[in-house]
Amino acid sequence: MDIDLNEQEQIVIAKIAAAAQKSGLESYLVGGFVRDKLLGRPTKDADIVCVGDGIELANAVAAQFQPVPRVSVFKNFGTAHINILLPHTREAFDIEFVGARKESYQRHSRKPQVKPGTLADDQKRRDFTINALAISLNKNDFGKLVDPFEGVKDLDQKTIVTPLEPEQTFSDDPLRMMRAIRFATQLHFNIASETLLAISDQAERIKIISQERITDELNKIIKAPKPSIGFDLLYKTGLLKLIFPKMVALAGAEIVDGHGHKDNFYHTLQVLDNVAKHSDDLWLRWAAILHDIAKPATKRFEEGHGWTFHGHEVVGGRMVPKIFSELKLPANDKMRFVKKLVELHLRPISLTKEDITDSAIRRLLFDAGEDFDALMMLCEADITSKNRQKVKRYIENFKLVRERCKEVEEKDQIRTWQPPVDGSEIMQIFNLNPSRPVGILKDSLKDAILDGIVENNREAALEFLKSKAREIGVA
Known part of the structure; x- marks a missing residue:
């Protein structure tokens, strides 16, 4: 086989191949599993394409395992999926089955008209060459890599390319534009120039995609090791203006009478990357994205002083629930966490003065509560100056704030404190x-x-x- 499988995966793939051969169904490993194995990335799921009935194959494969896993069937899409525990490790592993198909689209919808097809038809409908790779599970050529669009070459060259003309690929399913940017961000790949140009040309087509699907892709970009890559691409292709215009409003710097302010869009991306270096918490990353979101609304030029953004943390906090609602993000404790951090993100810096009182420290500890450490991480990430001495001074000041807070907390137990009369x-x-x-x-x-x-x-x-x-x- 052209990919390296661990012992547990070999057992699972052998069972799938045996079930397919017994059912007389030509079958292949396809898509992300093959891509990630070739890249040496960990995998927790696999997609199987068969020339025939994917649901029939799913049931046949499920019968190979004890206990027999439940087969979840999606008749409208002709797909089925099972969740198994890998032998020995007992780790969960998802397998999805689909019959090979060819698709045709109408311009107003991303839902295709589907007909049974061959493996070649199925590979043509894939979004990118690196996701169109297939490995045969058939007896006569078991393990053979089927790569009609040179996806392996694109993996080697770290390039995102569509199998067909990119305009057609993105017009058929505009969500693929965000997927291209997501894969470029996750894998640190480049998007081919003609593919990137097609995203810019087709950007308006994103409007036919549901907000839930857009936000799902956006969250995957945010969870990447360096999410600024994705946001920069979303911005430059025009997609961000369509899906998150409030963030685009941060972009640009204005100069009046020699006074300028920083580009708050790229500052925000740097803060986001700084947080991402230290935390995988999606909601802390959202707090980084939104910490300055109200700066456009609060921007003022004061003669003799320059640009101000007074109260942007308060206004930003008020904006958070509406933004979460618009993006179909959860209106629960996650939203309240982000709102709190946006509202409080300027407070720690005000505590770096020498004459700060225990009262002010107690108030911060009380208001931040159990989210104090997350708040301090955001504040430290907010230091984006290119002046090393300035950065060093801020970091030392925040260290002092942490020490003062620790002293007061040990004395007063404020973080978990409640007034003695409610x-x-x-x-x-x-x-x-x-x-x-x-x-x-x-x-x-x-x-x-x-x-x-x-x-x-x-x-x-x-x-x-x-x-x-x-x-x-x-x-």
Whole structure:
């Protein structure tokens, strides 16, 4: 076989080949599994194409394993998939089966009209030459690599190329434009010049793709080792303006009276890459993307001073839920995490002054809570100056902030702290229904304790609340 398989994979592939031969179905390993094996990348799934009924083959293969895995069938697409545990390692391994087919598209839709076809037909419908590779599982030529579009050469040359004319490939299924950029980002490949030009020419076609599919590809780009590669390509091809215009609004630098500001788009990409060096957390990476998203909305030129972006962290925080909704990202604790980090990303730098109080440290620890370390990682990633001395000074300052925070946290346990009297108790003590006065009392108590005005115990809290209640007329 032209690819190296480990012992577990050899056992699985042998079972698939035996089932296919017994069923009289010509079958092949295709696509990403072959590509990744040739690149030496780890694989957790495989695609099998057979000339005939892919669902029939899936059932025949499933019967080769004990216990017999469940066969998930997608009749509309003529596909089926099973999930098995690899022998010895017991790691999950997905196998998808499809009958070889040829496709034709109508311009208004990415859903093709499908007809049964040959392996050659199936390879022609693939998105890129590196994904059109196939390896025979048939007895007469088992292990032979079938490479009609010189995909191996493109792997060697680290190039993304379409099997057919790129205009046709991208017009048929515009999501392939984002897939090209995603593979270029993940694999650190170049996109062939004619393929890249076709993406720019066909960019408007992305509008027929559902937001969910676009965001799925976007997240895969964000999860790559160096996501800036993908965003730069999305920007230069015009795709980003169509799928995420608020990010494009960050691009460019304006100069007035000799005062200029940095290009916040490329600054954001550098921050994103800096985070990616230290964390695989998708949502921390989204916080990097959105940390300056409100700078275009808050940009002002002040005579004698230059450009300002006052309050961009507050405005940016307010923008996060709408952006998540538009991009069909989850409106849950992940969104709230990103919102929090956008809102707080300037706070640590304000704590680098010598005369900073324990109160300010307590407030940051309380507001950041369990996300304090993620916030500090974002803040450190936000240092993108080319001045090494400046970078060194900022890093040292953040180190001091971490030390101060550690001291205060050990003393006050603020990150997990809750006021000794909560909102429900306040309502009970003062005979109040949920209302604005309850919020005033609750927030006032929290602020007083964080500021060190009131001791952090129940007795002192109750005394303070009684006094505050009289002040606002609810006692």
